[in-house]
Amino acid sequence: xxxxxxxxxxxxxxxxxxxxxxxxxxxxxxxxxxxxxxxxxxxxxxxxxxxxxxxxxxxxxxxxxxxxxxxxxxxxxxxxxxxxxxxxxxxxxxxxxxxxxxxxxxxxxxxxxxxxxxxxxxxxxxxxxxxxxxxxxxxxxxxxxxxxxxxxxxxxxxxxxxxxxxxxxxxxxxxxxxxxxxxxxxxxxxxxxxxxxxxxxxxxxxxxxxxxxxxxxxxxxxxxxxxxxxxxxxxxxxxxxxxxxxxxxxxxxxxxxxxxxxxxxxxxxxxxxxxxxxxxxxxxxxxxxxxxxxxxxxxxxxxxxxxxxxxxxxxxxxxxxxx
Amino acid sequence: xxxxxxxxxxxxxxxxxxxxxxxxxxxxxxxxxxxxxxxxxxxxxxxxxxxxxxxxxxxxxxxxxxxxxxxxxxxxxxxxxxxxxxxxxxxxxxxxxxxxxxxxxxxxxxxxxxxxxxxxxxxxxxxxxxxxxxxxxxxxxxxxxxxxxxxxxxxxxxxxxxxxxxxxxxxxxxxxxxxxxxxxxxxxxxxxxxxxxxxxxxxxxxxxxxxxxxxxxxxxxxxxxxxxxxxxxxxxxxxxxxxxxxxxxxxxxxxxxxxxxxxxxxxxxxx
Numbered sequence: 293x294x295x296x297x298x299x300x301x302x303x304x305x306x307x308x309x310x311x312x313x314x315x316x317x318x319x320x321x322x323x324x325x326x327x328x329x330x331x332x333x334x335x336x337x338x339x340x341x342x343x344x345x346x347x348x349x350x351x352x353x354x355x356x357x358x359x360x361x362x363x364x365x366x367x368x369x370x371x372x373x374x375x376x377x378x379x380x381x382x383x384x385x386x387x388x389x390x391x392x393x394x395x396x397x398x399x400x401x402x403x404x405x406x407x408x409x410x411x412x413x414x415x416x417x418x419x420x421x422x423x424x425x426x427x428x429x430x431x432x433x434x435x436x437x438x439x440x441x442x443x444x445x446x447x448x449x450x451x452x453x454x455x456x457x458x459x460x461x462x463x464x465x466x467x468x469x470x471x472x473x474x475x476x477x478x479x480x481x482x483x484x485x486x487x488x489x490x491x492x493x494x495x496x497x498x499x500x501x502x503x504x505x506x507x508x509x510x511x512x513x514x515x516x517x518x519x520x521x522x523x524x525x526x527x528x529x530x531x532x533x534x535x536x537x538x539x540x541x542x543x544x545x546x547x548x549x550x551x552x553x554x555x556x557x558x559x560x561x562x563x564x565x566x567x568x569x570x571x572x573x574x575x576x577x578x579x580x581x582x583x584x585x586x587x588x589x590x591x592x593x594x595x596x597x598x599x600x601x602x603x604x605x606x607x608x609x610x611x612x613x614x615x
Numbered sequence: 616x617x618x619x620x621x622x623x624x625x626x627x628x629x630x631x632x633x634x635x636x637x638x639x640x641x642x643x644x645x646x647x648x649x650x651x652x653x654x655x656x657x658x659x660x661x662x663x664x665x666x667x668x669x670x671x672x673x674x675x676x677x678x679x680x681x682x683x684x685x686x687x688x689x690x691x692x693x694x695x696x697x698x699x700x701x702x703x704x705x706x707x708x709x710x711x712x713x714x715x716x717x718x719x720x721x722x723x724x725x726x727x728x729x730x731x732x733x734x735x736x737x738x739x740x741x742x743x744x745x746x747x748x749x750x751x752x753x754x755x756x757x758x759x760x761x762x763x764x765x766x767x768x769x770x771x772x773x774x775x776x777x778x779x780x781x782x783x784x785x786x787x788x789x790x791x792x793x794x795x796x797x798x799x800x801x802x803x804x805x806x807x808x809x810x811x812x813x814x815x816x817x818x819x820x821x822x823x824x825x826x827x828x829x830x831x832x833x834x835x836x837x838x839x840x841x842x843x844x845x846x847x848x849x850x851x852x853x854x855x856x857x858x859x860x861x862x863x864x865x866x867x868x869x870x871x872x873x874x875x876x877x878x879x880x881x882x883x884x885x886x
Contacts, residue, residue: 356770359736366740397727
């Protein structure tokens, strides 16, 4: 799936959930085996038009996420290309064991699309936030965990899963309509591979999800004060692109930034790798606290948790200046 | 009909004997009681439906995974597994044959199981696929009565009626017991019928050890609804000292107990 800068601008306004629905329509036109399942969140998944245009390729199972995953596995077993959607905690926690059995143990090729992960559900509150989903999902053997950073990357990720045999997946959608774009022109996406956003010399920043848009702004601001950062998009949290460990040796200071709790996400993954590879470096993990926090608009929450570009820039400067 | 019933009776005996042989041979405790309660159910399903390995037509899903001894024995007796040595690896270190099924399509094991309440949703997925592909075959899922405490069973029950899955059967093996003992009266045979009726299923009930009755209820399916067969069974059926004795939910056969249990089924089935 290719795109141009006009697409990127337009998709940014629509946001990841509406775009998910659009991408599914696009895939359905090319793949008759596609089945999209929802547990009463079709509209919230941008699937209203999909339902009308492809009624035979859409199933709503009602508000029953455990059942949703089992039904999806049955369809996958019969050769359908299955995408299921729900909000991040309802998939990763309520249906966690069904995912473990059907996608992990039996390896049924189902793609789970976790909507509104991170803090993007705003006023709906902690019940709807995806704070711990990466930590939970990446412990399930053979389940890919993919975290696209903007709508264009989401399109590439969905297309890649729809037309290749990658095995079961958990696709984590973060950000809201208007969240900063990471890509404004077409680029090459490869399953399981990191993508370099900017090259640099002073520090290494590893990041995933829509927060990458904020970090990109920080990198620009840092450049102005002569701090050169290498920014890598870790779009695949499982499998991890091991080439990242080569970069470790180059940098004395490494930063991970993510919209996920400090437990079990990118920060934990990289801490393990640094330790295993006996790298002498300083690691700063910027993430959400191991605590339920307040509720508010997405922008308010990013600021509250210090995940907006200004706060990120400050934290990075502090780390760079630290001796 | 009579000939067929006799044939299935013989098969049921063979399955029972194989369950005891495998369990004894393992030297380990295993789920004998709940396997013995579903012998006739499996014997009828594997005799009356078109279940094949090479070309999947009718499909059988064991949702009460702890009934695997019965499925393993059935697969052996129906020639899905040809090598007798293979079944005697049951519960030996490293074997694929353990307390609960591990998916192995090449010998007819459709799903991995062991976590209750998951088989029906998978069966619903298959049944929807069959409808979409205009395949005429049936999906049969066996659950336990205790398993029906799992909420996910009822989530799947709703999806099945909403999609008019008349190609889907569930058999509830009502042996009246669960891990910790007798099942509460709110989940007994009579209540179970009401529950499935309430969820909009076509409900038939019968003595789950009566072969001709089982054959009949499978024929009383509906044109629009999924069918629930509520089968009243006896946990440990056929072995006198095991019947309705929940110590045999998961128990170990010593040599003496094994010999006594074989004597018991020989007497009860006069073969």
